[in-house]
Amino acid sequence: MRLPLATVLTSAVLLAAPLAAVPAVPASAAPAAEPAAQVAARAGARTVTHTDWDSTTQLRKGRASGVKVRAGRLELAKPAGTRRYAGRSYDLGRWTSPWAKPGFGLTQLIASWSAITPGDSWIEVRVRGKNAAGARSSWDVLGRWTSGDRFTKRTSVSGQDDDLASVNVDTWVASAPAGLTSWQLQVVLHRKTGATTKPPSIDAIGAVASRLPTTAPATSAPGVARGVVLDVPRYSQMTHQGHYPQWGNGGEAWCSPTSTSMVLGYYRSLPKAKDYSWVAQRHTDPVVDHAARSTYDRAYRGTGNWPFNTAYAAPLAGHAFVTRLTSLRQAERLIKAGIPVVASISFGRGDLTGAPISSTNGHLLVIVGFTAAGDVVVNDPAAPTRATVRRTYDRGEFERAWLPTSGGLAYVIHDDEHPLPAGAQGAW
Incomplete structure (x- = not known):
C-alpha cells in the first residue's frame, strides 16, 4: 500500500490551486504571449x-x-x-x-x-x-x-x-x-x-x-487501445502475507513490488533464480519477495517508494521511470505500443465496482488493456489468488480513483522491443 500525496499532505489543495490571476494591463504595455503550458496551469488544467x-x-x-x-x-x-x-x-x-x-x-x-x-x-x-x-x-x-x-x-x-x-x-x-x-x-x-x-x-x-488540480476531469473518451489486452502474468500480493516482516510483512504492503514484478514478467526480464535463492522454497512467486526486499525504503518502512520501484526495474527491463498521465487516453497509447502501466489509485467504499478490497488510501495495480467499450482491464494484486487477479473496472470510476488522488501517477517500464509511442503530451 502507498498513500497518495494528496492523502498525506494537509496542504495539498492549497498547493494545487491555480496561479493567482494577473491584473489586466493596457494593450500598449501588454507583455509577450504567455506560454501555453503557463496558461493551462493558471486555468487549473492537468x-x-x-x-x-x-x-x-x-x-x-x-x-x-x-x-x-x-x-x-x-x-x-x-x-x-x-x-x-x-x-x-x-x-x-x-x-x-x-x-x-x-x-x-x-x-x-x-x-x-x-x-x-x-x-x-x-x-x-x-x-x-x-x-x-x-x-x-x-x-x-x-x-x-x-x-x-x-x-x-x-x-x-x-x-x-x-x-x-x-x-x-x-x-x-x-x-x-x-x-x-x-x-x-x-x-x-x-x-x-x-x-x-x-x-x-x-x-x-x-x-x-x-x-495538478485536486478534482477529477470528466471521464475521457475511449481511445486507440479499445479491445487490446496484454498478456501480463498475474501475481497476488496476498499470497505473501506474513513474509519477511523486516521488508514490510507481505500482504497489503506489497502491492508495488508485486505490480512491478508482473510487468517484468511480461517482458521476461525477471531476476535470475540465483538472485532470489534466499527466499523460502515454500513461497509462491519468490520474485515478489525479492522485489520487496530490493525496493524497501528504511525511512518510509515500506516497499511503496515510487522511484525505488522503477530503479529496481530499470536495469532488468532496460527502461523505467515514474511519471504522471493526464487521462486514460495516454495509458491507451502505451498499451497500444505493448507497454503495461502501473498506476497508483485510492478510493472509498463503493467507489470502484468489482475491486477485491472495499477501500484504500493508496494502492498500485497494473493496467493491462481495455475492453471494446473502453473500460479498464487490470491485474489487481490485491486479489486473494492468482486466478482472481484479472479485473475489469469502469472507466469513469477508475479515473476518479486515479487522477485526483495520486495525480495520475504511473510507472512506465519497457524494453528496447517496445519503444515509447508518440503522443506523450509531456508525460514521457
Missing part, C-alpha cells in the same frame, strides 16, 4: 512535463566532477572528494543536470533513475529549484539508493522544509502556491574508499514536474 538525460549526448550537457560519461553512462572516475557515511569512508563524484524549465509553476516533482551499484557503492539523488523571483533553494535529498542491502540501506529523507520546498518520501513539494519555475538534479556516486570493485554508474536520470 499540467505535466517529464524531462530526462539518458544518452551520451544528453548526459554531457550536465556538469561533471569526479565522474565521466562513457557509452551512454555516467561512471565514477577519479574521485572529486570523500565522505563519511554510516561509519565508513566513501570516494565520490557528482553530476549536475542543466536547469529544466517546465513552462509553469510546478508544485510537485518526482525523480527517477537507472543505476548499477556494485559492491559497497550507492548513489544520492538531490534536487533544487528557483521561484519566479529568482530565489534559489538548497539542495534537497530525494533518495539514497543501492541495489543491494548488505552495506548501505536505501532510504528516503522526508522533511528538509527549510526554504522553498520540502520532501515527502519520494515527492518534492513546493512551499508556496505559485510553485517553482525551474529545477535541477544532482546525483552523487559513492564507492567505499579503496574498493577495487566496478564503480557505480548511472544509465538515465530525470524527473516529472507537475501542477
Whole structure:
C-alpha cells in the first residue's frame, strides 16, 4: 500500500490551486504571449512535463566532477572528494543536470533513475529549484539508493522544509502556491574508499514536474487501445502475507513490488533464480519477495517508494521511470505500443465496482488493456489468488480513483522491443 500525496499532505489543495490571476494591463504595455503550458496551469488544467538525460549526448550537457560519461553512462572516475557515511569512508563524484524549465509553476516533482551499484557503492539523488523571483533553494535529498542491502540501506529523507520546498518520501513539494519555475538534479556516486570493485554508474536520470488540480476531469473518451489486452502474468500480493516482516510483512504492503514484478514478467526480464535463492522454497512467486526486499525504503518502512520501484526495474527491463498521465487516453497509447502501466489509485467504499478490497488510501495495480467499450482491464494484486487477479473496472470510476488522488501517477517500464509511442503530451 502507498498513500497518495494528496492523502498525506494537509496542504495539498492549497498547493494545487491555480496561479493567482494577473491584473489586466493596457494593450500598449501588454507583455509577450504567455506560454501555453503557463496558461493551462493558471486555468487549473492537468499540467505535466517529464524531462530526462539518458544518452551520451544528453548526459554531457550536465556538469561533471569526479565522474565521466562513457557509452551512454555516467561512471565514477577519479574521485572529486570523500565522505563519511554510516561509519565508513566513501570516494565520490557528482553530476549536475542543466536547469529544466517546465513552462509553469510546478508544485510537485518526482525523480527517477537507472543505476548499477556494485559492491559497497550507492548513489544520492538531490534536487533544487528557483521561484519566479529568482530565489534559489538548497539542495534537497530525494533518495539514497543501492541495489543491494548488505552495506548501505536505501532510504528516503522526508522533511528538509527549510526554504522553498520540502520532501515527502519520494515527492518534492513546493512551499508556496505559485510553485517553482525551474529545477535541477544532482546525483552523487559513492564507492567505499579503496574498493577495487566496478564503480557505480548511472544509465538515465530525470524527473516529472507537475501542477495538478485536486478534482477529477470528466471521464475521457475511449481511445486507440479499445479491445487490446496484454498478456501480463498475474501475481497476488496476498499470497505473501506474513513474509519477511523486516521488508514490510507481505500482504497489503506489497502491492508495488508485486505490480512491478508482473510487468517484468511480461517482458521476461525477471531476476535470475540465483538472485532470489534466499527466499523460502515454500513461497509462491519468490520474485515478489525479492522485489520487496530490493525496493524497501528504511525511512518510509515500506516497499511503496515510487522511484525505488522503477530503479529496481530499470536495469532488468532496460527502461523505467515514474511519471504522471493526464487521462486514460495516454495509458491507451502505451498499451497500444505493448507497454503495461502501473498506476497508483485510492478510493472509498463503493467507489470502484468489482475491486477485491472495499477501500484504500493508496494502492498500485497494473493496467493491462481495455475492453471494446473502453473500460479498464487490470491485474489487481490485491486479489486473494492468482486466478482472481484479472479485473475489469469502469472507466469513469477508475479515473476518479486515479487522477485526483495520486495525480495520475504511473510507472512506465519497457524494453528496447517496445519503444515509447508518440503522443506523450509531456508525460514521457
